[in-house]
Amino acid sequence: MPIVELAGVTKAYRDKVAVNQLSLSIEPGQMFGLLGPNGSGKTSSIRMMIGITVPDSGEIRLFDQPFDRKNLIRVGYLPEERGLYKKMKVLDQLIFMGGLHGLKASEAHERANRWAKRMEIDGSLSKKTEELSKGMQQKIQFIAALMHDPDLVIMDEPFSGLDPVNATLLQDTLLELKEQGKAILFSTHRMDQVEKLCDAIALIHRGNLVLGGKVREIKSRYKRDRVILEFDGSAKFLESAEIAEAKNYSGHAEIKLKEDGDAQKLLAEAASMATIYRFELVEPSLEEIFIQAVGGRADA
Amino acid sequence: MHNIVLIAKREYLEQLRGKAFKVTTVLVPAIFAFVFFIAFLSGKNSGSGKHVVIAAQDAGLISSVKKLLLEDKDAKSVVDTVTVSSSQDKSALINMVDTKQIDGFLWIDKKADGSTTATYESQTAADLITSGRLRSALNHALEEQRLGQRGMSASEIETLLQRVEVDTQQIKNGKEVKSNAVSSFYSAYAMALLLTMTTMVYGLNVGRSVIQEKTSRIFEVMLATVKASDMLAGKLIGVGAVGLTQIAIWIAAALIFATTAFGAQLMTGNLDIHISWVQVVLFGVYFLLGYTLNSALFAGLGATLETEQELQQYSPLAAVPVWLSFSMMVLILSDPNSFWVVAASLFPPCTPIVMFLRMGSQMPPLWQIWLSIGLMLIAIVAVLWFSTRLYRIGILMYGKRATLPEILRWLRYS
16 A cells, blocks of 8 residues: 555646656655756645645545545655744643644654654753754754654655764664655655665656666666676786776776677686686765766756 | 643743833833823813014004903913004014014905905915914904994993803713813823724734744743643743733822822822723723734744734834724714714724724713723634634744745635
8 A cells, every 4th residue: 555646746836847757656664766857846736735735636545545635644744944932841842843733732742752852852851942053953853743653754865964874863763664664755866875774766857757666676677787807917908899988096096888888708808818806896976877767968 | 721821921930020011111101291291281282372462553452452362361362452554564574583582473455346355475374373372362452442342331342242151061971071072082092092002012022032032042941741722822922911010000109109198199080080080990891802802813823923023014004003093093082873883893903992992082881891891802703713823833834935826825724
């Protein structure tokens, strides 16, 4: 049973099509990455999933039901434009947010304390938001999005502006939620993160779905045409007919094979001339796949 | 409904805990009391204590005028007299005014044909009160003199020219009630002013709160669970409740004050303040209606703006009905049932103020009060319809102030 399902969703603003015929589905226990450069339609898609805007056409289903606002209580949302009440105390703010997601004040109080400990901000609960650093405020927003134990977590660019320590903390939390069977969707323009964390992706470019599906399946569709080779001896094999492009960093070579290039032949040639310590046929990164998929345009 | 209550509660507590609430709760009544005290004092003392010189050729006339002026206890005038024979005397008097030895002089000139002309010359261009007193005294003295010349005795003249004060009585429900035009006016005026201030201030508060939430980007988090219309409703209820709380505090403080000796003296003494319970209830009703109308307007406006400074630029808009209402004040007080006054009191933006000013001279008919409430409710529904639409879209538009074509498009979209 998919938690989120978009079928042929389109949204246009005046003369600009923000999202065009987008279809995707997210299963429970799945970490889903919505990828694309800035302005590609990620935020527009997310806003439609949680009913902030309404699609011009197509269907959105949440929790295997046609979109219904009452189901939003099971969703945790972190928007790209973060916002908190500046003059409000952190604990009051979290209790208020919990209340909007159906938590009783006492329950929200208890959960806010628990999450604050986990996010290492329990000393700041009685402070006003404006007294806290940006990083701390980000953590409060994660708590606000997660404290009601949502079945679906939607985060728009959750890692932007986070320092490495806090990024890891959030990453671990998301992985834990995934283990618990929650569906997690996050958007980012940083492909390396998606590669590490996500099971499935949708790659959007100018509102259109360029690539979609499980990360492994997508990657397997693209040929492994890059080789990393570490060696000692003659580098003459880098002139092989199998190679399209090569860079040699004194014993560490990064090689791109020709379209019909044979990696095994290259290995044989190299082994005949030098001692090989490492020979790795590397799969293309998502970034490379994206660039290939959109035709390597500069605005991609 | 649950979310509306939560949002209203948050808004209520935040504003109640804010400094602005505490300061205005104490300062507004204090400023009002001060302003009215000053107005009362200056009204009582205006034109009094003037040092004037009566100048004429006729010594008898001069002394009569002086006697009459000194009889007016409120005037507390210092009156000197000069019997003049030439225009040189006038130059001397002008010099005395110029060097501020006297406030002014009354130059009485009797013509050969028996007619009299008089001029009051002073450094003040429009000292209406002093010139009024002088006119009254001079005419009275001339009448005495003319009647005396026709052979009447002093006692006959006194009987003939005896002055009569006109007292005012108001007829309410067929009964005569002692009325004090000045204090009725002041209490109605004060309530109208208070109503204007509170509805405007709290209306603007809603606009400001919308802009603050917009700049703090809190809307998008909220919109993920709450409908825009619920957010707006919660905000209006919360801020409105703050206004009602403040008014309740003022009423309670006024009631406590009334039990003090000084308060009791004010209620029955010179000022004779009379505010009926009907007026208190109507104050609450018109506050709620006026506030909702203003705040709905400012919520919609706030959603189209980016900064509080921009909102400030639009705030005179809210003052337009106030100017309109107060510009009709003379008509409202003299003829509270005339067509234009009734029309203004039924025009929703002006209703709360004009109705209260009308109450200063006469309680408007009940049907007009009900009609005005009905019309305000219709206006509120209409403004809310527009504002909710602007609010729904405007709160997610960051970065620039919306243009008129954009606003029209938002209205069409939603």
